[in-house]
Amino acid sequence: MASGTGKDSGKNPAGPEGIPEPAVRRLSLYLRELENFRANNRKTVSSRELGDALGLTDAQVRKDFGYFGQFGQPGIGYQVEELVGQLRRILGTDRVWNVAVIGQGNLGRALTAYRGFLRKGFQIVAVFDDDPDKVGQVIPSLESIRVQHIRELKKTAADKWIRLAILAVPAEYAQPVAEQCVAAGIQGILNFAPVSLTAPAEVAVTSVDLAVQLEQLAFRVLGSPPRF
Amino acid sequence: MASGTGKDSGKNPAGPEGIPEPAVRRLSLYLRELENFRANNRKTVSSRELGDALGLTDAQVRKDFGYFGQFGQPGIGYQVEELVGQLRRILGTDRVWNVAVIGQGNLGRALTAYRGFLRKGFQIVAVFDDDPDKVGQVIPSLESIRVQHIRELKKTAADKWIRLAILAVPAEYAQPVAEQCVAAGIQGILNFAPVSLTAPAEVAVTSVDLAVQLEQLAFRVLGSPPRF
The missing domain is CATH 1.10.10.10 (Winged helix-like DNA-binding domain superfamily/Winged helix DNA-binding domain)
Structure with missing residues (x-):
């Protein structure tokens, strides 16, 4: 489900320097x-x-x-x-990238706690939601970080040099939140909402639709009879 | 990161009927x-x-x-x-597929609770772990399901017609657990552990490495100067 900049179409465009x-x-x-x-x-x-x-x-x-x-x-x-x-x-993983997680539902919380990111040099330095019950909560896995209101995204992104955002928001909020990311100067969005996002060409968008991954797996299994 | 059967190499092989x-x-x-x-x-x-x-x-x-x-x-x-x-x-999503989730860490719990699967016809009917503190716990999002010990996988897979498994276990357990899935007759594995799994050709494997997704995004951003 990786994809080119702008619309994330599932095509396989050439990479930054014409590399497949x-x-x-x-x-x-x-x-x-x-x-x-x-x-x-x-x-x-x-x-x-x-x-x-x-x-x-x-x-x-x-x-x-x-x-x-x-x-x-x-x-x-x-x-x-x-x-x-x-x-x-x-x-680009010879350095640390500062990352924001937006959305603190089940998936957003799991992504925030996922240790595999830090091993690759991706440090989650800010977490956002718009639910008043969640804003202000301490993140158990990240000392000294509290959930911030999404309206603070732009200021925090500038203060903390955030270049990448992980989006784990409901489908209907994904496009407006992506636009807030663009306005905040974020350069890359990893989107987990099941929608195709539109973004300016200078902002990279990759979408991972978990249900589509399972659907694709089912398609491959479809032709086979049960194994036992 | 979708992939062919057996080793999941990131290549783009032809689909079931020679379709790209x-x-x-x-x-x-x-x-x-x-x-x-x-x-x-x-x-x-x-x-x-x-x-x-x-x-x-x-x-x-x-x-x-x-x-x-x-x-x-x-x-x-x-x-x-x-x-x-x-x-x-x-x-193949005109029917209901019975799915098992294996691993009840942060990611496994989030995947178990993810509502997008059911909307596509994927029903999580069993959940496994090997941690005695987790086995027996009720799944909040799924009435009447309790975490089972992984050793019950084979029996439960047969009883509940489970054809697909979602693997959310630590990297070092992924291959042995995949082998338990194969032994249990499961036909498709959606693997979230950051390893390449080996499976017989008749078992479809798709891997989603969340950190690799972020790394690929970073690579695309790398050449660009900060936007603000």
Whole structure:
């Protein structure tokens, strides 16, 4: 469900420098696997091993890396530590990104508490809602952060250098809230509401519709008879 | 992050009948937009209107539908109600699917409570964890369901005709739990753990790595200077 800027159509446009979006997407998966290899104290890894871990051919791995530069050495493979650093620099996760979560329903609270974001360098520094019962509450997982009213978004985004927002609001609020994000100078929106958002071309929007993911899975299962 | 059966590699393989996966993915988005048109009492809709709602050309819309049959009529467009029914039949959401959620951490609880699933015909009928503090607890959003121990998965999956599982377990448990799903006859796994799962070809696996989604968004934002 990743998508280009503006309308998020589910198409696969080219990435920032004309690189196919599937190759960029796989870069994140290579990085994740490399971090696993590193956790297992591996110093070097071959394109075949990396491919095997992801169900890809070694040729695909080399082709994908070829879009971004020259990394490995024939016969030796890739230096794990070095390649982790290079991929992080390419993907932008060699720094900390300040992130806002908007919406503190079940999903918004779960996303706020999700530890996987911080491991990648995404730090949730502000949380918003418009429900008076929620505004002012302390976030259990984040010391010293309280839920703020959405009307404070613009000021807080400027004060805290927030560049990315995670939207977990009901469908009917998603477009107006996205517009508030745009007005607040936010550059990227990860949208969990089941709607297609419209945003200016300079604001990146990615939508993850959880029910659509399940629907797509069902479609793939559909043709198969029950297994037992 | 949707993917083929077996290893979920982030590639875009052809769908069940050789239909490109992006076209299948867009089918879900067309359906979502058509349901919006229907909610607004629209009887017919053109490929252009449907495309506009998603940032696609009308030619793309017609091409995508062309993979699945002949739907609209030139000059009249598509009958909204009829097309909703046809797309649901194609996608398999014209019936109820029984689903298990495995893992009752923050994300698992949020997914269990997510109302968007039921609207698409996905009914969560069982919830599992292996934490003795959680097993036996009542699920607030689902009357009469209690968290069961994961060891009851196989029996419950058979008793309740569970075909799909949502995995929201820590990364290190994802592969063994996926294997328990396979052993329990489950046909499709929607995996939220940040790992690539291995499963037999007859079991469909889709992975949604939330941190990877944010990383991909950051990559698209990376080249842009701060907006304010």
